[in-house]
Every structure is written in structure tokens, then in C-alpha cells.
Amino acid sequence: MSDIAIRVNQMGKRYRIGQLHGQSYRTLRDSLAGMFSRKEQVNGGHIWALRGVSFEVKQGQVLGVVGRNGAGKSTLLKLLSRVTEPTEGEAEIRGRVGSLLEVGTGFHPELTGRENIYLNGAILGMKRAEIERKFDEIVAFAEIEKFIETPVKRYSSGMYLRLAFAVAAHLEPEILVVDEVLAVGDAEFQRKCLGKMSDVASEGRTVLFVSHNMSAILRLTEETLVIEKGRLALRAPTAQAVDFYLSRGYSQEGQRCWDEDEVPASASPFRPLALRVVNGQGKVVNTVRSIDPLTLEVEYRLGAPIPGLRVGIYLLSTRGEYIFTSFDTDEPQMYERYATRQPGSYISRCTVPANLLNEGRFVVGINASSYRIRRYFQDEQALTFSVDAAGAPGMQWPEQRLGAVRPLLKWEIEAR
């Protein structure tokens, strides 16, 4: 009996270019035309989403997987959960794989909470007896006791999400594959999910955990894979892997540009071009001084008018904790003026005031969405920059200050 749960050997997956970008299906007419032209399958039409990846995971190990958007993480998980087949190489998996590739898959809006628990459970591979046994636990975890007979289309998005995660979390496979379930939901719920994840890990099950949340990766995993452009770039103890990923993963001297193939087709008509950190002198920089204001700018193009579009930034610590979120149409005047943004090229620019950020490294993410309608594009780790606190108020005591921010506050001292 071997104690290896997953063994991946030189695995690779190739897509036709069209398959990755929109137009994936062919019409009969295309095929008939192709029969006569024969030029269709030239070599240039393919792209390797993943290639030459080999690794092993021991039973009971919790392994993190990090990588930029489009690096091939999702392809790896899809291969391991057998959703799609590899083009080359092979993998050997001991035990059943349960995947949380996306919570709520298979939920039907017309069915009630109760009905969806059974349906979703069956889709995820649970037996009916098992669902019945865990039913109360699932309902309690999701906190939806009162709405159990209500169609889920009437649920708030939070309730919907809690229920979806609750079903998936009560699945008990030997190998659990988790992709970014924690990106959603409120803080309280995220904490609960993380708790559930550590329970799963402590029960001795093997977990493959993909996330952009570095603090979650650091907390839950001991070893981590870094995937870069379809290849396994590094496998190392998590702290080291996170450092490696943060240092080279996405920081390019204060500027992050998006190539065509890094932007998912689903982002259209929003096309991100660049995100920049600009200092007080108008230079694109990697390090700013905390005593200077800094400007963050997002350059993008719209292929079609988008009603209610808001383009915003996240500021995060390198541990993945959010410091703030801000959108370009936060102000009511801006919101009204840009009710529908017309096609064209834009730069949305914001200024972070001087004396706000503490020294250290920060991560900037971007989000382009229409509230409650659609999220066009999101990259929570678009780039990093450093803040230098030299000369900042309080530096007369050259010590490390706690906290992500170091605001200059108005103090009064009253002698009484």
C-alpha cells in the first residue's frame, strides 16, 4: 500500500486556440467548408495550457497551488477531477476526488433549498442516504433553516452561496480539490469556510488548494506549487513558494500589462490594458515614499457600451488581507455622469493621499463590473509595489509600526 495519493507524470493539455476564446463550437457549415479547404488544422492553431507537469502528493497532505490568472491552475484541477482529458502524460489518483471547482454548480433556481441540497449532493457524487444523514448539518451550516422550502431564486446572494458551500463542504472524498471558493462571501462566512477546510485537512484527507488568498494558503498548507505559463515553476515549503510567487509572479517595475491571451474571453467587451503605480513626479515606479501621494491608474478599452460600469482597485497586504476597495464611480456625480460608458480607450486614475500607507509591500488588484449584473474582469493580484516610510511623521522612532496603514491623524493634547 503506497502512501501517495496523487502522482502526476509529464501531464499536458493542449487546446485549439478557438476553444479558449469564445467561438468554441463549430457549425456544420464550418466543418463542410473545412473538408474542402484542408488548411484548417495548421500547427499555429494550438496552445498548451499546461505542459510537462509532474508532482506527487502524499496521503493527508494539504498542497497549495498558486499562479497568475491563465497560468494553468484551473486546467490542472480540471484534469485531476476528470472534467477534461489530458493531451499527453498521465496521472494516478488513489481514492475518490471531490471537487469544489465552483460552488453551486447544478443548483436550479426554481427548486427549493431542500430540493437543491439533494440534487447538488447527487451531482457532487453523494449517495442519497449520505445526504439524508447530513441534511440537518448542511442546513445548520448554511443558516437557512427558515427558507428551506423557498425556491433558491428568491435567496439573497449570500444565502445562495452559503447553501452551495455547505453542500460541497459536507462531501467527504479522500481527495478534495478546492478552487477559489473563498474569493466570495462576507468575512464571517470566509472564516467559517476556512475553518471547515482545516477540519477537512486535520481529518487526514488530501487537499489540493488553489487560491489567490496568500494568507489562506499560508495558514492551510505546508507545501505549495507555483504554476507559471503552463509549467511547474517551483515546489517548495509554502512560505518560500509564496515569496517566490510574489516577487516574480506579477511585479514588473510598477506596471502590469495584460496580453491578449491573459484576458479571459468572458471579460469582453472590457479589455484591461495596464495598471500602473505613479509617484508624485509622474513616474511609473516600484517604490513610493509614504510622505508623497501616489496615483494608481487603470488603462482599458471598451469594445461596446457598458451600462453601470465601475472600474476599481483593491489594495491588499501581501498576506492577502484587504485594506480597501475603491471604484471610479463611487462619487454620486461620477456615477451619474458615467451611467453608460461608451466604447473607446480610457484611463481611470485615483490618488492615494500622502501619509496613509505604512511601509512594506502592497498588492493592487483590479475589478471591472456592473453591480449585480456582471463582473467583467477581476485580478486580485495585478501588481505589487513597496512603500518606504523614510521621513514619515513618527520616524523619529525608527521602529516597525504595526498595521497596514500609518495615517497622519490630528492629535490634540489637552492639559487639564
Added chain:
Amino acid sequence: MAVRADSTVTYIRPARGWLAINLRDLWLYRELVYFLTWRDIKVRYKQALLGIGWAILQPLLSMVIFTVIFNRFLGVQPSPGIEPRLYPIFSFAALLPWQFFQGALQRSSISLVVNANLLTKIYFPRLIIPLSSVAAGLVDFLFSFIILIGLMLFYRVEFTLRLLWLPAFLLLALLAALAVGLWLSALNVQYRDVQHMVPFLLTAWMYASPVVYPLEAINVSQFWRLMYALNPMVGVIQGFRWSLFGTNPPDMVMLVSASVVLVLFISGLFYFRRMERTFADMI
């Protein structure tokens, strides 16, 4: 799944050629067939005032229309030896398997595309999707069957032991629907032309089957009769009418239809299995 005992080893590697049917997996996921079928039925009649009543109304209304147009206006008669006044129940006997077949094709041809979010996220035997969309028609069938019993009492049609054959012909109809459903659903993943073609196909198919007219109306040589029987629904409807009225006992026509069903079913299974590994990437 908490059962550690079934620590099975799964090998993931590129598949080549024509795959064998993975019956073991299908058996492991049998409950999913039940749940997806149940979902299809449940969702179909949600927020409909008449709900499941539609399952009864649809064949009844078709029967009325056929009787008025074909029987009264155009003078189409039932098979020789059956009283002309029995035309309504004569056409209803054919509508029963036909509407099952029609509904099954409508649902199964788009089933994979409609469930794309499942196919791209989770592994399960893909056969389950068209299988459950065909099975979802069985409940409707059951309701129309009760109406048929009612009509038989109303028209005083004799109940005979031949009726015991009905399940066999229902099975043939089910296999025929599944066979065509496998082909169309897999083709539709690659060619969306299929879903535009299906409504037209079904109209043509109905007139190519003895639904509104008796089998005897196809008054041609034996060779062309057998050609006509290449349409699997010819055999199915012949069987239904025989077990109810004793017309046209199973003969070469039935044999040809049943063989076509078998060929379509087996080739459909293999085509589906061959295509299914690309579903998640193509859809």
C-alpha cells in the same frame, strides 16, 4: 463516500480510439440519473397553472385536432376491421408513444448544451444527461396512459391479454428515443445546427410514421414497406396498436424497425463515448 474501503485507483491519461462503455461508473452514479430525471420533471411544471395537467391535455388536444382534420374533413379511417367511430382512440394509441418520442428528442438533443455548466465543472458519466432527459418523459407517458385506459372504457374497447405486450413496445420506444437522443445530443455539442433542425425533423418524422393514418395506408410492395419500416417509430406504433386493437400483428416490419433501433442505439453509444472526452472543451 466516507467509505475508505473503496480506495480505488483512477488512472488519468489521454484516451485513444473508440471507448468501451463504462458500465461500472454508470452504476456508481445511478442515483444521479434519478435526481436529474426528477429535476427535469419538477422544473418543467413549476409555475404552470395547470402543472402536470399539461401531460394529459397535450395528447388529448392533439387527438381532437387529428380527429377533426384527418378523420372528419379528410376522411382518414382506422385500420380495416376497426369501427370508424373508434378513430379518436385509434390515433391516441399512436400519439402515446409518438409524444413520448417527440418530447424525449426535444429534451435530449439540447440536454448536453443546457447542462454545460455541469459538464465543465464536475466529472460524472456524461451518458447520464441524455439518459435522464429521455427518462423524464416516462411520467408524462404514465399520465396519458391512464387517459388511454379511460378512453378504452368510454369507447368499450375490449381489454385482452395482448395488452401485456405493451411494456415491451414502450421499451422499444424508449430505446429508439435514447438511440436518436445520443446521436443528436453529442452532435449538438459540436454543431448547434442540430437544435434548429430538430423541430422540423420531428414534424417530418411524425408524418413518416403511422400516427394519423393506419399502417395499411402505405399501400406499396413488400420491399417498400420494409423500407418504410426503417423508421423505428413504425414498429413501435404498430406494436402499440396491435396490443390494443389486434391489428397488424408483429411481422417483418416490426423486425426491421427493432433492428434499426438496435443499430442506432449501439452506434449512438459508441459515437457518444468517443465524443464525450471533448465535451468539456467544445461546449
